[in-house]
Amino acid sequence: MQVIKKINNNFAICVDGEGNELIAFGKGIGFPKVPYEIEDLSVINRTFYDIDQKYLELLNELPEKVFHFTVKFIDIAKNELDYELNPNLVLTMADHINFCIQRAKKNIYVQMPLIYEIENTFPKEAKLGKYAVKQMERRFAVRLNQNEASGIAMNLVNARYNTKSQKDEVDKLEMEYDDILEDTISIVENEIGILIERDSFNFARYTSHLMYLLKRIANHQTLDSDNGIMYQSMREEFPEIAACVDLFDQYFRRKCKIKLSDEEKLYLILHINRICVREGL
Template identity: 35%
Template sequence: MKVIKNINNNVAVCLDSTGAQVVAFGKGIGFGKPPYELSISKIQRTFYDIDPIYLKMIQNISPEMIELSAQIIDFARSKVSYLMNSSIVFTLADHLAFAVIRHKKNMHIEMPIYYDVKSLYEEEYEIGEYALKLIKQKFNITLSKEEITGIALHFINAAAMRKNKEEKKESFNVIKQIKGLIEEHFHIQISEDDFNYSRFVSHLQYLLKRGEQGTSITSENYKLYTSLKTNFPDVYECALKINEHLHTVFGFTFNEEELLYLMLHINRLCVREDCYR
């Protein structure tokens, strides 16, 4: 294995024997000035097909949390049939890291859709349960059962957001326009290199796809929709602007459920971009 870039002391970007790029994890493998050869025996885990946008994020997550996330993904692959690329290991690790931070700060998040997820998405809920047990074992931290919902939604979203490069290219212009609407509404500059923007783009890709097919997400999340609409009026107003723009361009009109998920993604993006400063 040839190291071509060090991410930190324990993570490096390598080329395998076929020339394929791989992100490798192993204690102390990031020491040394690239390029250099690395013994396979020193590598604990490898991840292929990682979007470069996630490499910067890896630096801010502990190796222990990434390893825990990888164990959860291993378990998840035995429970769900849909394929997941390696990048989900890092997005899940980021999610779990924030869940632990919220716990330490005694920040409790209400999840009105907890019972909906438990009854409608049994496999994903079971993955969430497993994650909480593993966090308890590894870190001696007991997260609330509501965190199961957040973890389950992570996998539900991953399943719903699979797409190919051609679909991304077709909707490139309209996504740029939507990005501009958000930046203008909140007076911010959104970095396209941030992994949160990548997740937002993924959501928009599938939002547009459902619009083209004339289908919408349906569930009984009206209370959560009403709560977000009341507590985050700027996010709601921004979502309405996007909805109106898509109606003008494509003739799409999305229901409250679609607006709810759009608002959740806008809010997550805005929290990271510090819209509420």
């Protein structure tokens, strides 16, 4: 294996015997003058392929202890999830975890989506997120809000490795996200006759849910469960909101060529109801 560029004392860009570029970790491999050949491969503790160059600077910013914790966590996630993860996740997740730890040490709280909401949509990822939070508290001696698990879970969801055609579809929908957000909110405002507070926490939760919905659409996934009775109950309890969601369904059929499942509509009713509730009234 040939070292072609130093990142820091323990990380370097290398080329393997097949001519493939990779990132290698090993104590002191960045010390010698490059390029040079590593004769004893036992000095290499770990290799990482297909890492985007734009993320390499993170290796100079991340504490090594956090990086290694993240590597082991990603290994566990790969065994638990039934899809391939983007190779850049090891660095982006380490950056996210490091930020969580630093915030906790400074007693800075950032509002995150509620983990129980993520559990309904992404149960495996939520389980991994809760596991990571528990291990972070033990390993780094910090106290974390349990909703930090949702941020870790969504990092896993968003790192699902897509084919090129799927990625193009995701990119297209994300570019249209602002328009879709405003279109759906306009439906609510017009039908119910209220002005939605766009700086409220419940509105932020709705925007996150909508983004996850668009990603599921792009990946040809849908929520579908046995919540039919609850869906009918919610329609009866909030008929005006349910009518708005029916218009959402028509909108998505026209714009995205998909039909929302009852499960998707149930969660939309819940979120829209929250953003329509005026505090203090």
